[in-house]
Amino acid sequence: MAIEQESVKGNDPDKAIISASLTGALTTRDQCEAIPYTPEEIAEDAAAARENGAAVAHIHARTENGSPTFDTDIYQRIYEEVRERTDVLINFSTGAMHEPVESRLEYIEAVEPDIAALNMGSMNYAKYSENRDDFVFDMVFENPFNEIRDFLTTMRENGVKPELECFDTGHVGNIRPFVQNGELEAPINFSLVMGVLGGIPPTVENLAHQVRQLPDDATWQVIGISREQWQLVSAALAMGGNIRVGLEDNFYLPSGEMSTNPELVAKAAEMTRNVGREPATPAEAAELMCIEPPHL
Numbered sequence: 001m002a003i004e005q006e007s008v009k010g011n012d013p014d015k016a017i018i019s020a021s022l023t024g025a026l027t028t029r030d031q032c033e034a035i036p037y038t039p040e041e042i043a044e045d046a047a048a049a050r051e052n053g054a055a056v057a058h059i060h061a062r063t064e065n066g067s068p069t070f071d072t073d074i075y076q077r078i079y080e081e082v083r084e085r086t087d088v089l090i091n092f093s094t095g096a097m098h099e100p101v102e103s104r105l106e107y108i109e110a111v112e113p114d115i116a117a118l119n120m121g122s123m124n125y126a127k128y129s130e131n132r133d134d135f136v137f138d139m140v141f142e143n144p145f146n147e148i149r150d151f152l153t154t155m156r157e158n159g160v161k162p163e164l165e166c167f168d169t170g171h172v173g174n175i176r177p178f179v180q181n182g183e184l185e186a187p188i189n190f191s192l193v194m195g196v197l198g199g200i201p202p203t204v205e206n207l208a209h210q211v212r213q214l215p216d217d218a219t220w221q222v223i224g225i226s227r228e229q230w231q232l233v234s235a236a237l238a239m240g241g242n243i244r245v246g247l248e249d250n251f252y253l254p255s256g257e258m259s260t261n262p263e264l265v266a267k268a269a270e271m272t273r274n275v276g277r278e279p280a281t282p283a284e285a286a287e288l289m290c291i292e293p294p295h296l
Helices: 039-051 072-085 101-111 145-157 169-173 176-180 204-212 226-239 261-274 282-288
Strands: 018-021 056-059 089-092 115-119 123-129 134-141 161-166 189-194 219-224 242-245
Touching: 018 039, 018 261, 039 056, 039 072, 039 261, 056 072, 072 089, 072 101, 089 101, 089 282, 101 145, 115 145, 145 161, 145 176, 161 169, 169 204, 189 204, 204 226, 219 226, 226 242, 226 261, 242 261
Parallel strands: 018 056, 018 242, 056 089, 089 115, 115 161, 161 189, 189 219, 219 242
Antiparallel strands: 123 134
């Protein structure tokens, strides 16, 4: 039995939900050959990740050449291919730059994934290379309140659980108007994203600070970007949190070896057991997040 601690919040202290972020929108096979592009490749990785301990598959759709796409038909194909192979909970991204809200709402409404990610605030979004002494990319990630409201309305009307992606402390605070007017209902599901330049730095102290801001009954996971991921995974597991790993966020095992989605999930499951917890099944994850997926 795990020691009672406030940082658990609404999570299960004995079970950890492992999410597998399979694709992302910015990473390519030039950087890592194992990134899946097609619906079939994504589904195969989702099934293998499930076998290794993942309860959730977080997915950005790609074209066959790897470009990001927001095409509803492709999202529908991904959903069907994944569901043919595994019972993993399906989580679709809605984040984008320079893509109309309407096209992103369309596939959420049409396909009705179990979960959909929702970015909770605007921010500078950049990557800086110390070797080059220059920015790899430098963008503004706009997520105004009116768009957040549109996503919450569509998700609520279609039975899709929001996963609130918070890149900084202010993003956690942005839930207030939506809780007050009943647009967000408990338990609220948070992802604490750490390590993006423009957001909160990836330290254990900052993770503890972020968790303290959450409602007592909230479920939460940490998303660590790049090689700092594993320290944050370790801290979150000890705090009673849930975790996300996968090629969207980080290519490497703790040893520094470039990896694959199933291998990253297997390492996360091993670390979960090392702290005396077990990976949650999709059914257990759904119950914890108050989701009623039609396939379970």
